[in-house]
Amino acid sequence: MASAAHEKNDATAARLAPQVQPMDSIAAGPHKEARVRFQIANLDFFYGAKQAVFGLNLKIPASKITALIGPSGCGKSTFLRNLNRMNETIRGTRYTGEILLDGQDIKRMDVVALRRRVGMVFQRPNPFPKSIYDNVAYGLRINGYSGRLDDLVEHSLKRAALWDEVKDALHKSAFALSGGQQQRLCIARALAVDPEVLLLDEPCSALDPVTTAKIEELMFHLKDSCTMAIVTHNMQQAARASDFTAFMLDGKLIEHNETSKLFTTPQDPRTEAYITGRFG
Amino acid sequence: MSTATTPIDRAAPPESGPRALFHRLRHGDEVAHVVTLTFAALILLITTLLVFELWIRSAPTRGKFGFGFFWSGVWDPIGGNFGAIPFIYGTLVTSILALLIAVPLGLAAAIFLAELAPRKMSDTIAFLIDLLAAVPSVIYGLLGIFVVVPLMRTTIGPALKKTLGFLPLFQGPNYGVGFLTASIVLTIMVVPFIISVSREVLLTVPREQREAALGLGATRWEATWKVVVPWARTGIMGSVFLALARALGETMAVTMVIGNDPKIRESLFAPGYTIAAVIANEFNEATSDLHRSALIELGLVLFLITFILNGLARLLIVATERGGGHS
Amino acid sequence: MNRLRLIWRKSLNVVMLTLTGVAAFGVVAVLFLILGYFIWNGGTSLNLDFFLKLPRPEGEVGGGVANAIVGSLKLLFLAAIIGLPIGLLAGVYLAEFGGKTFSFVVRYTTDLLNGVPSIVIGMFAYSLAVVPVKHYSALAGGAALGLMVVPITVRATEEFLRAIPTSLREGAMALGASKWRTIATVVVPAASGGIITGMLLALARVAGETAPLIFTALGNQYWSPGWNQPISALPLVVYNYAISPYDDWHRQAWAAGLVLLTLVLLANIGCRFVINRRGVRSV
Numbered sequence: 001m002a003s004a005a006h007e008k009n010d011a012t013a014a015r016l017a018p019q020v021q022p023m024d025s026i027a028a029g030p031h032k033e034a035r036v037r038f039q040i041a042n043l044d045f046f047y048g049a050k051q052a053v054f055g056l057n058l059k060i061p062a063s064k065i066t067a068l069i070g071p072s073g074c075g076k077s078t079f080l081r082n083l084n085r086m087n088e089t090i091r092g093t094r095y096t097g098e099i100l101l102d103g104q105d106i107k108r109m110d111v112v113a114l115r116r117r118v119g120m121v122f123q124r125p126n127p128f129p130k131s132i133y134d135n136v137a138y139g140l141r142i143n144g145y146s147g148r149l150d151d152l153v154e155h156s157l158k159r160a161a162l163w164d165e166v167k168d169a170l171h172k173s174a175f176a177l178s179g180g181q182q183q184r185l186c187i188a189r190a191l192a193v194d195p196e197v198l199l200l201d202e203p204c205s206a207l208d209p210v211t212t213a214k215i216e217e218l219m220f221h222l223k224d225s226c227t228m229a230i231v232t233h234n235m236q237q238a239a240r241a242s243d244f245t246a247f248m249l250d251g252k253l254i255e256h257n258e259t260s261k262l263f264t265t266p267q268d269p270r271t272e273a274y275i276t277g278r279f280g
Numbered sequence: 281m282s283t284a285t286t287p288i289d290r291a292a293p294p295e296s297g298p299r300a301l302f303h304r305l306r307h308g309d310e311v312a313h314v315v316t317l318t319f320a321a322l323i324l325l326i327t328t329l330l331v332f333e334l335w336i337r338s339a340p341t342r343g344k345f346g347f348g349f350f351w352s353g354v355w356d357p358i359g360g361n362f363g364a365i366p367f368i369y370g371t372l373v374t375s376i377l378a379l380l381i382a383v384p385l386g387l388a389a390a391i392f393l394a395e396l397a398p399r400k401m402s403d404t405i406a407f408l409i410d411l412l413a414a415v416p417s418v419i420y421g422l423l424g425i426f427v428v429v430p431l432m433r434t435t436i437g438p439a440l441k442k443t444l445g446f447l448p449l450f451q452g453p454n455y456g457v458g459f460l461t462a463s464i465v466l467t468i469m470v471v472p473f474i475i476s477v478s479r480e481v482l483l484t485v486p487r488e489q490r491e492a493a494l495g496l497g498a499t500r501w502e503a504t505w506k507v508v509v510p511w512a513r514t515g516i517m518g519s520v521f522l523a524l525a526r527a528l529g530e531t532m533a534v535t536m537v538i539g540n541d542p543k544i545r546e547s548l549f550a551p552g553y554t555i556a557a558v559i560a561n562e563f564n565e566a567t568s569d570l571h572r573s574a575l576i577e578l579g580l581v582l583f584l585i586t587f588i589l590n591g592l593a594r595l596l597i598v599a600t601e602r603g604g605g606h607s
Numbered sequence: 608m609n610r611l612r613l614i615w616r617k618s619l620n621v622v623m624l625t626l627t628g629v630a631a632f633g634v635v636a637v638l639f640l641i642l643g644y645f646i647w648n649g650g651t652s653l654n655l656d657f658f659l660k661l662p663r664p665e666g667e668v669g670g671g672v673a674n675a676i677v678g679s680l681k682l683l684f685l686a687a688i689i690g691l692p693i694g695l696l697a698g699v700y701l702a703e704f705g706g707k708t709f710s711f712v713v714r715y716t717t718d719l720l721n722g723v724p725s726i727v728i729g730m731f732a733y734s735l736a737v738v739p740v741k742h743y744s745a746l747a748g749g750a751a752l753g754l755m756v757v758p759i760t761v762r763a764t765e766e767f768l769r770a771i772p773t774s775l776r777e778g779a780m781a782l783g784a785s786k787w788r789t790i791a792t793v794v795v796p797a798a799s800g801g802i803i804t805g806m807l808l809a810l811a812r813v814a815g816e817t818a819p820l821i822f823t824a825l826g827n828q829y830w831s832p833g834w835n836q837p838i839s840a841l842p843l844v845v846y847n848y849a850i851s852p853y854d855d856w857h858r859q860a861w862a863a864g865l866v867l868l869t870l871v872l873l874a875n876i877g878c879r880f881v882i883n884r885r886g887v888r889s890v
Contacts, residue, residue, distance in 0.1 A: 112784075115782065122774060122778065128778065128797070138784075138793075139782035139783065139784075142792065186778070309786045309787050313787075316700035316703070317700055317704065319696035322693055324712065326720075330720075330731045333731055334730070392631040396627065396628065405632075409634060412634070415868065417818075418867075422845060423641060427644060501620040501623045501624055502616065529723075560726060560818060594718060
């Protein structure tokens with residue numbers, strides 16, 4: 001299964017962006033040339049006159065989980081929302097710099113097509129007031145996919161590790177589910193359109209530890225076919241669940257490294273201060 | 281694992297390519313914007329048209345009488361002589377009298393609901409009072425004719441004559457219909473508005489205000505009357521204006537009990553006329569264009585007065601919600 | 608001296624607070640009095656004849672208000688198809704698309720329209736729909752009522768749309784839905800409970816209106832086929848019968864009033880109950 005997904009990835013990537021960027025300074029472990037999904041260069045982001053992100057440079061590698069950590073208000077959620085241009089829904093925002101998805105500038109892409117390729121899961125579960133089935137099928141329907149919805153819905157719910165719990169109640173309201181189930185439903189909904197990247201904005205902050213563990217486990221199974229970037233204020237989660245971690249402070253990227261390296265041998269004193277809990 | 285695992289082709293959506301998709305969706309957003317904007321603009325158009333029509337169709341009398349229309353007390357459709365005074369008088373007298381009774385009554389009830397009653401009781405009673413506000417005008421009119429008018433003739437009128445008969449207000453023959461009856465019916469119709477708005481306004485007064493007064497040893501009444509109500513003063517004024525606007529424009533109930541006599545009289549027992557009532561009664565049978573034009577001009581006057589009152593009312597209510605009763 | 612003053616203050620307190628309670632319960636009592644009077648005076652007249660027969664000629668006893676009931680329904684239907692779409696779409700504009708100044712103007716004008724006395728609306732409808740064709744009609748009446756439906760619908764639509772949380776909209780947009788799609792497939796359905804209730808309340812309000820009908824629909828003793836003829840309506844019947852000199856018509860006025868009152872109150876009770884309980888979730 002994993003290799004098939006890999007092959008599909010390769011084929012897709014080759015078709016879309018012949019110029020894939022290898023991760024240069026960061027050794028990517030067993031893969032000689034790890035591909036980069038997102039390349040962010042010199043990103044400055046503004047809420048009106050107020051600047052929230054300063055000169056951010058980052059590469060988000062494909063098929064890996066990248067965690068964004070940092071104290072409240074450091075700009076990690078703001079940055080994440082730039083990746084699928086969600087900040088555009090707020091008036092008065094703008095950014096300078098480059099954000100490339102597989103080598104293409106996302107500013108020039110059709111925003112709707114971008115959001116199909118880059119999905120998002122939000123902090124609080126936000127299922128639509130529709131049935132479980134209709135929630136998952138929503139993205140499929142609006143993108144014009146008809147026929148065989150049943151199979152696709154089932155597939156997504158399985159990827160989100162929710163199928164067994166809801167398979168007999170697909171036409172019940174989404175609100176009948178518990179908080180943790182609703183969040184997994186939102187993940188299934190996002191996965192239904194088969195995004196290349198999934199952005200997760202503190203997806204477990206409103207959930208209990210058992211559900212959190214379930215979600216982390218499904219993320220692990222997903223990452224081969226779906227690159228993930230997760231914002232989290234929970235350092236243990238970052239340490240457990242991610243391959244790479246980026247630490248942000250006051251709108252700037254302080255340090256970015258393989259998770260194990262960042263947590264055991266942080267290069268920057270501020271990183272060290274944060275992860276040892278001296279502030280946060 | 282189902283066999284249908286062929287994932288969706290990520291790169292090319294099934295529509296005719298990304299470009300076409302882009303145009304179509306963008307187009308949809310703009311179309312929606314334009315369509316809804318058109319309907320919103322339609323409201324503006326209709327309202328402007330309303331004022332325009334009133335203005336145009338009252339041209340004959342405006343041209344003939346000018347401002348004299350508002351000075352003249354003669355209403356003679358056959359002779360072609362029209363004046364607005366009796367109707368303005370009647371409208372004002374009935375509405376103001378109604379408010380004089382309704383405001384204390386309504387405010388008292390609102391105070392009870394906002395300050396004294398437990399939440400559930402307050403909500404239930406407020407709900408019932410909202411229902412009163414929804415009762416159609418013609419229903420009040422029917423009650424007016426068959427309940428209030430006889431009551432006025434047999435009970436209330438004589439009682440008032442005995443006690444206050446020395447005032448010219450309460451002298452003269454009492455047929456049951458007239459200014460006083462109309463005012464009473466209006467009072468009942470207008471009280472629910474005052475209660476409903478005042479209650480909401482009183483509920484927004486911060487607890488600390490009340491508690492500060494009580495902490496200084498005030499009785500509950502004193503705290504309410506001297507601190508809470510003044511704080512909500514502007515909003516309550518707003519509710520009064522709203523009620524006044526409603527009373528001025530009230531047609532059916534008043535028409536049925538006012539007596540339909542276009543004269544200015546001292547006695548409250550006398551029959552009278554209001555702007556809305558004369559329009560309702562005479563419009564269909566209007567004997568000439570001039571007659572109709574006079575009625576329309578009266579309607580225009582009514583429109584302007586209620587427009588100004590409603591505008592002021594809203595400002596006052598918003599002002600209270602923003603900053604309390606500091607004038 | 609101080610003790611006297613304290614006793615005065617305390618008694619005043621009790622008296623005033625009691626008076627406020629009396630006022631509140633008194634006003635509520637009026638509601639029940641009204642209902643009582645109507646049931647007492649009109650209840651006995653509610654027989655099958657009343658609902659199924661046409662009115663008899665003036666002065667004769669008997670007959671019913673079948674044409675008025677049908678007339679009211681036809682007028683409400685017209686009011687709905689004229690006023691509800693305008694109200695809904697304008698409400699969507701204000702909640703989802705509006706620019707600051709234009710929205711303010713529209714909202715203000717809508718409030719203004721709401722406050723226009725219904726008789727003036729009647730004159731306007733007369734001017735637009737009766738004068739050009741030189742006859743009264745159900746259409747004109749429906750237009751007048753439709754116009755009155757608009758402001759209430761706009762306000763309800765805007766309010767309930769605004770209450771839908773941004774997270775729901777963002778959820779849809781993150782899946783690639785465009786703005787209009789999000790509105791049409793997620794936001795409006797989510798707010799539909801409240802919006803529909805608002806619409807029903809608007810219709811209940813105009814169902815009881817008489818003044819705008821006096822010079823548009825006019826009233827009719829017989830059935831009114833089609834939409835282009837004068838038509839009867841319950842409120843018109845109540846009015847005309849009440850001011851007539853005939854006892855039998857008075858009796859029927861009470862009965863018609865009872866029917867009207869019951870329908871209006873039931874609609875209001877139902878709708879307000881729904882609004883109070885459910886807020887905006889429409890699942």
